[in-house]
Amino acid sequence: MxxxxxxxxxxxxxxxxxxxxxxxxxxxxxxxxxxxxxxxxxxxxxxxxxxxxxxxxxxxxxxxxxxxxxxxxxxxxxxxxxxxxxxxxxxxxxxxxxxxxxxxxxxxxxxxxxxxxxxxxxxxxxxxxxxxxxxxxxxxxxxxxxxxxxxxxxxxxxxxxxxxxxxxxxxPIMSELMGNTENELNASLENGQNSKEPYVIYVGGLTKIRGVLEMVDAISELNAVHNPRTKLYLAGAFAPAELQREVEKKQGWNDTEYLGFLNRSQVKKYLSQAKLGLVLLHPEPRYMVSYPIKMFEYMAAGIPVVAANFPLWKSIVEGAQCGLTADPMNPKEIAEAMKWILTHPEEAIEMGKNGQKAIVEKYNxxxxxxxxxxxxxxxxx
Missing domain, CATH: 3.40.50.2000 (Glycogen Phosphorylase B;)
Known part of the structure; x- marks a missing residue:
């Protein structure tokens, strides 16, 4: 037609x-x-x-x-x-x-x-x-x-x-973010866990309701109790633009790298080296029943997820055994979830593999x- x-x-x-x-x-x-x-x-x-x-x-x-x-x-x-x-x-x-x-x-x-x-x-x-x-x-x-x-x-x-x-x-499209062979996948997961500058990443709209303030506070909380220091990479556009100035005043901005908007090949590159991906939207009714594409893209890329503890999201993350959940309004709880993944590298690699398995079997x-x-x-x- x-x-x-x-x-x-x-x-x-x-x-x-x-x-x-x-x-x-x-x-x-x-x-x-x-x-x-x-x-x-x-x-x-x-x-x-x-x-x-x-x-x-x-x-x-x-x-x-x-x-x-x-x-x-x-x-x-x-x-x-x-x-x-x-x-x-x-x-x-x-x-x-x-x-x-x-x-x-x-x-x-x-x-x-x-x-x-x-x-x-x-x-x-x-x-x-x-x-x-x-x-x-x-x-x-x-x-x-x-x-x-x-x-x-x-x-x-x-x-x-x-x-x-x-x-x-x-x-997500399986072929876009996943390695084409098991060897490529394993290499990607190992690279992410052994990268010289450890970082966690968020890709998406940078707004208050999508949790940018809490993520920046959480990286500050994490680095107060965890070594080596970990960077937060933010990829996306601030909306409204003035929000960036508010976020830059936070202590956690010193540990934040702002990447701006990334094309799809750049997203794949940065995800392949990340320790974990964040998706911490505020508990708005529409978000609590949504299927956030970023969470599934992290899973496809083979990195663990730290997601908001909404019942639906928790059932997906726990069902796939691909990460942890936390109260998206509580930076300390977010930091604790990140710390657990960062200090358990073998389990983190398994979470990454589990996420990809769930993508192949169901979420693609x-x-x-x-x-x-x-x-x-x-x-x-």
């Missing part, structure tokens, strides 16, 4: 949208395009990336101009199936349905829950906006041909709206892509 993915928010080579879904659909035999706001137009890995211009001076203008530009270009593409990835494109999906097209809504996040913690929405309005979003999603999803959800919790909600809702987890994109392709087979028929 001729397939067109749409986004007015994400970058052109977004990991879930482009690297995983679009490329998998192309390899599955489909003609695939991806329309992206404010991007260049080019082709990569068989996928035609089509940029549309929609500049805006503020968030609200962007939420109008972006979808309008994407819709206009979508009509020009004249695809059989349109697969969109942003809540602000819900009206675009409905307009495309009126044109007789097949439409798929890809739900990455639990948006009504997400709204409750959006700082740019005035506090008294958040619950109202959350309910409006939920009703809009209910109305629209009944009219689409399918809904793709990233987690079981999100899927449970959409199943009450439409039977055509399927889970496609955002798990290769299995999830089969679900996506099966959905498209049904749409074709």
């Amino acid at each position: 001729k397939v067109c993915h749409l986004t007015s928010v994400h970058p052109p080579e977004d990991i879930r949208i482009f690297v995983k879904e679009c490329v998998s659909l192309y390899k599955g035999g489909h003609d695939v395009s991806l329309i992206v706001r404010n991007s260049e137009t080019y082709e990569k890995d068989g996928v035609k990336i089509i940029g549309v211009t929609a500049n805006a001076s503020n968030r609200f203008i962007r939420m109008v101009k972006g979808p309008m530009a994407v819709y206009k270009k979508a009509l020009e593409v004249d695809a059989d199936v349109y697969h969109f990835h942003d809540p602000e494109l819900i009206p675009v999906g409905l307009l495309l349905k009126r044109k007789g097209k097949k439409v798929v809504y890809d739900v990455h996040e639990d948006v009504p829950e997400q709204v409750l913690s959006k700082q740019w929405i005035p506090g008294p309005l958040r619950k109202f906006v959350s309910n409006v979003v939920k009703q809009v999603e209910r109305f629209a999803s009944k009219r689409y041909d399918a809904v793709v959800t990233a987690t079981p919790t999100i899927n449970d909600r959409f199943k009450t709206y439409t039977p055509n809702s399927v889970i496609v987890h955002n798990f 994109w290769e299995k999830e892509s089969e679900t996506l392709l099966q959905l498209y087979d049904r749409l074709a028929n």
